[in-house]
Amino acid sequence: MKLEFFGAAAEVTGSCHILQVGGKRVLLDCGLIQGSRKDEARNADPFPFDAAQIDAVCAKVHKALARYGDAANYEPGSIL
Numbered sequence: 001m002k003l004e005f006f007g008a009a010a011e012v013t014g015s016c017h018i019l020q021v022g023g024k025r026v027l028l029d030c031g032l033i034q035g036s037r038k039d040e041a042r043n044a045d046p047f048p049f050d051a052a053q054i055d056a057v058c059a060k061v062h063k064a065l066a067r068y069g070d071a072a073n074y075e076p077g078s079i080l
Contacts (some may be wrong), residue, residue, distance in 0.1 A: 004049070006022070018049060019058075025054050026055060027058065028058050029033075030057065042071065
């Protein structure tokens, strides 16, 4: 099992993590970065991982832009 942190590791918004287990990659959170215009401009950046390699997306009960706002830009995979 491996957990990778791509967002909200050094800030509050933009939560984005990948859990690797059993040969599968599960996207946990896919949030928008919020704050100044400069901060929010980072939402247009490409994902810091290969989205085609994601096997599933896990949406937790807590819903917020900081958690799932960028999910609209995610295409491959399936939603659990």
